[in-house]
Amino acid sequence: QAGETTKMSWTLNDFAIGRPLGKGRFGHVYLGKENASGYVVALKVLFKKELVRLNVPHQLRREVEIQYHLRHPNILRLYGYFHDAERVYIVLEYCQRGELYRILKERGRLNQEDTAKYIYQLSSALDFCHERNVIHRDIKPENVLIDKNGDLKLSDFGWAVQHDGSVKRATICGTLDYLPPEMLAQMPHTHKVDNWSVGILMFECLVGKAPFEVPTQSETIDRIKRCHFKLPDSMEAGAKELINKIIRIEPEERLSLKEVMAHPWLIQHYPKAASHHAIETVTK
Numbered sequence: 001q002a003g004e005t006t007k008m009s010w011t012l013n014d015f016a017i018g019r020p021l022g023k024g025r026f027g028h029v030y031l032g033k034e035n036a037s038g039y040v041v042a043l044k045v046l047f048k049k050e051l052v053r054l055n056v057p058h059q060l061r062r063e064v065e066i067q068y069h070l071r072h073p074n075i076l077r078l079y080g081y082f083h084d085a086e087r088v089y090i091v092l093e094y095c096q097r098g099e100l101y102r103i104l105k106e107r108g109r110l111n112q113e114d115t116a117k118y119i120y121q122l123s124s125a126l127d128f129c130h131e132r133n134v135i136h137r138d139i140k141p142e143n144v145l146i147d148k149n150g151d152l153k154l155s156d157f158g159w160a161v162q163h164d165g166s167v168k169r170a171t172i173c174g175t176l177d178y179l180p181p182e183m184l185a186q187m188p189h190t191h192k193v194d195n196w197s198v199g200i201l202m203f204e205c206l207v208g209k210a211p212f213e214v215p216t217q218s219e220t221i222d223r224i225k226r227c228h229f230k231l232p233d234s235m236e237a238g239a240k241e242l243i244n245k246i247i248r249i250e251p252e253e254r255l256s257l258k259e260v261m262a263h264p265w266l267i268q269h270y271p272k273a274a275s276h277h278a279i280e281t282v283t284k
């Protein structure tokens with residue numbers, strides 16, 4: 001197409017680097033602008049030395065491979081990557097409203113309309129991944145970004161696997177709140193681990209804290225294994241019903257993502273789900 005540069009490979013000179021947006025386990029993310037197009041991006045900068053020391057190059061390659069090919073309105077776009085002597089640079093879609101984690105911290109909890117929208121969009125993104133045999137395995141508010149239109153973008157496929165397998169996590173780092181029983185017990189797990197996390201996220205958005213969030217990790221682990229959580233009396237019946245159908249010890253008992261997307265509570269509080277869902281059902 002005239003004027004469209006099919007850039008084969010970027011270098012750092014192709015970008016103007018802006019303020020830092022955040023930092024993760026292996027590096028930092030900066031606001032960036034591609035000089036040629038003026039396009040605003042998020043530039044994730046990782047230090048090769050760190051990656052080698054923590055033995056994660058294969059995980060990074062998998063993350064880039066998986067995210068680059070997954071094109072969906074609720075999955076953060078990975079536009080490309082390049083490297084120099086010391087660093088690896090990953091060019092990602094920029095989300096103006098940042099991490100859901102920060103929004104939840106600032107607002108305490110979300111209303112049913114925003115929660116229903118995010119749960120619908122997350123379920124849609126994960127259903128798309130599962131149909132391509134990709135399990136995300138690390139769904140939590142830190143890995144969910146919100147763009148300028150208030151839409152959800154799933155990010156950080158660092159723990160994703162491209163098959164239904166019992167691949168063990170190298171290390172369980174960060175919060176345990178979102179881990180399903182079968183992963184805690186390091187048993188074989190399927191895409192249903194992501195379904196569990198959708199239920200945990202729905203609870204946290206509506207209540208302001210995760211269902212198994214208690215002072216000690218051992219208590220959290222025990223409650224997860226027993227599926228022991230309490231829904232606040234103030235929670236609407238439809239929301240309680242949906243959460244109770246997702247957060248189940250038995251993976252096969254958990255609602256499928258298509259059933260989540262078609263649930264009456266979700267359609268009531270996110271009417272767009274009805275039209276999207278109806279079109280999908282009709283076109284299938």
Ligand SMILES: Cc1nn(C)cc1-c1nc2c(-c3cnn(Cc4ccccc4)c3)c(Cl)cnc2[nH]1
Pocket residue numbers: 021022023024025026027028029042044092093094095096097098099145155156
């Ligand atoms: C923070 C923040 N505040 N506002 C107003 C917008 C943002 C924003 N952050 C992002 C970010 C972003 C930033 N940090 N992280 C977490 C991280 C950092 C390093 C390695 C792995 C993971 C993601 C992205 Cl990718 C993409 N878009 C982003 N937008």
